[in-house]
Amino acid sequence: MEKVTHPSRGIRSSGASSLSLPGSFRCSTNCSMKSYKLSDLSRPEIESLKSRPRIDFSSIFKVVQPIVDDIRNRGDAAIKDYTVRFDKVELDSIVENVNDLPDPVLDRAVQEAFDVAYNNIFAFHAAQKPVEKNVENMEGVRCKRVARSISSVGLYVPGGTAVLPSTALMLSVPAQIAGCKIVVLATPPAKDGSICKEVLYCAKKAGVTHILKSGGAQAISAMAWGTESCPKVEKIYGPGNQYVTAAKMILQNSEAMISIDMPAGPSEVLVIADKHANPVHIAADLLSQAEHGPDSQVVLVVAGDGVDITAIEDQINKQCNSLPRGSFAAKALSHSFIVHARDMVEAIAFSNLYAPEHLIINVTDAEKWESFVENAGSVFLGEWTPESVGDYASGTNHVLPTYGYARMYSGVSLDSFLKYITVQSLTEEGLKKLGPYVATMAEVEGLDAHKRAVTLRLQDIEARQVSNHR
Numbered sequence: 001m002e003k004v005t006h007p008s009r010g011i012r013s014s015g016a017s018s019l020s021l022p023g024s025f026r027c028s029t030n031c032s033m034k035s036y037k038l039s040d041l042s043r044p045e046i047e048s049l050k051s052r053p054r055i056d057f058s059s060i061f062k063v064v065q066p067i068v069d070d071i072r073n074r075g076d077a078a079i080k081d082y083t084v085r086f087d088k089v090e091l092d093s094i095v096e097n098v099n100d101l102p103d104p105v106l107d108r109a110v111q112e113a114f115d116v117a118y119n120n121i122f123a124f125h126a127a128q129k130p131v132e133k134n135v136e137n138m139e140g141v142r143c144k145r146v147a148r149s150i151s152s153v154g155l156y157v158p159g160g161t162a163v164l165p166s167t168a169l170m171l172s173v174p175a176q177i178a179g180c181k182i183v184v185l186a187t188p189p190a191k192d193g194s195i196c197k198e199v200l201y202c203a204k205k206a207g208v209t210h211i212l213k214s215g216g217a218q219a220i221s222a223m224a225w226g227t228e229s230c231p232k233v234e235k236i237y238g239p240g241n242q243y244v245t246a247a248k249m250i251l252q253n254s255e256a257m258i259s260i261d262m263p264a265g266p267s268e269v270l271v272i273a274d275k276h277a278n279p280v281h282i283a284a285d286l287l288s289q290a291e292h293g294p295d296s297q298v299v300l301v302v303a304g305d306g307v308d309i310t311a312i313e314d315q316i317n318k319q320c321n322s323l324p325r326g327s328f329a330a331k332a333l334s335h336s337f338i339v340h341a342r343d344m345v346e347a348i349a350f351s352n353l354y355a356p357e358h359l360i361i362n363v364t365d366a367e368k369w370e371s372f373v374e375n376a377g378s379v380f381l382g383e384w385t386p387e388s389v390g391d392y393a394s395g396t397n398h399v400l401p402t403y404g405y406a407r408m409y410s411g412v413s414l415d416s417f418l419k420y421i422t423v424q425s426l427t428e429e430g431l432k433k434l435g436p437y438v439a440t441m442a443e444v445e446g447l448d449a450h451k452r453a454v455t456l457r458l459q460d461i462e463a464r465q466v467s468n469h470r
Contacts, residue, residue: 035309055403064217068250071222079227083213089192090193097210106201117166117392125414128415140429140430141434142430145422148418148419152184152234156186167398170399173206175207235260237416262401266293267358268403272351273362287323290336295332357402359378366383
């Protein structure tokens with residue numbers, strides 16, 4: 001998720017949970033993770049652990065709404081003003097036609113990495129193409145459901161403290177497979193007004209049509225309303241900070257008439273580990289999400305006895321000290337925690353309650369626990385499956401529900417870029433069989449016009465049959 005310092009691309013303030021429970025886990029790097037034993041907690045105390053750092057959306061909406069309104073009223077001029085104000089960049093044009101831009105030159109190893117990622121993401125999402133099925137529910141009553149692409153889509157690629165060309169792939173590849181006609185990718189410009197060359201490479205490879213050089217709430221607003229140079233889209237996708245999320249939430253309930261992929265929040269991971277898991281790997285997995293930003297949250301669930309907590313503590317300390325983004329990770333760890341579970345059953349039950357964005361199951365025979373997972377954005381099984389592979393190149397999508405929304409939302413997939421239309425077709429015999437039941441139900445509901453739409457046809461059929469027998 002994007003982490004920056006103003007309403008355009010701003011940092012969310014976060015605090016530790018207000019729950020006061022025994023135990024703590026401390027690193028000499030000023031990292032800290034509270035530690036809880038599930039068997040010592042009451043049910044309300046366990047329930048409270050699923051809460052994330054609080055987001056005050058009411059105050060954020062007050063900041064974002066004027067930006068949304070300003071973009072609607074002033075269009076490109078407002079985008080340029082906000083870009084100067086927040087990004088300290090003056091733009092001559094805010095939108096680039098991707099076909100008009102020269103192909104970027106990447107280091108060969110970098111290009112190969114993104115090509116491998118593209119191929120894997122394409123293969124996994126292409127395999128999700130729906131198969132059209134015709135169902136004859138009764139003789140002469142045929143029904144089917146057909147898929148059609150959403151014609152215009154907006155893809156938000158964060159660019160705050162970290163440039164994320166991988167997100168460009170995660171969003172544009174399924175749009176390409178779906179056949180979306182207009183694909184607008186929004187990403188903040190560099191200080192010289194240019195587009196990140198890796199983002200541009202991914203955009204060109206995956207068929208993006210337009211690049212909007214803007215970030216934050218103003219970029220979401222431009223895609224939702226449309227401006228003089230930015231096409232209006234029907235649905236907006238992608239992760240972002242609280243201001244981006246607030247803009248998406250406001251606009252999906254506005255006259256802009258757009259849909260969004262899902263509510264998004266800070267990055268998070270829950271790691272379930274047993275005594276056989278390598279402390280080096282556990283620490284690395286926790287820090288891989290903690291480094292996203294100070295509002296991220298990571299959770300370690302210890303399954304059973306024999307896990308060397310001291311070794312994990314030492315590794316977190318050592319690895320955090322060596323990370324360029326170690327200060328972000330340390331702040332994230334301050335409102336993260338460890339849970340001690342009696343066994344894997346209790347560990348999985350807690351994970352389902354927490355509903356993490358990413359779930360790593362680093363235990364012996366991890367695959368056998370897959371069927372017990374009910375709530376998670378994406379799952380990583382076994383000691384050789386770090387979360388990073390899903391973030392970049394395994395093929396699965398890394399735009400996932402956070403903040404507990406995995407209880408009711410799925411991550412981005414090919415389906416996110418499709419809409420489904422149902423089709424039915426009745427023969428004369430089909431209407432004769434089904435029509436009387438429909439007429440009866442319409443009569444029960446007091447909808448006479450519905451009833452007549454059927455009975456008048458049935459009368460025509462009957463009259464013709466009588467005429468034919470004369």
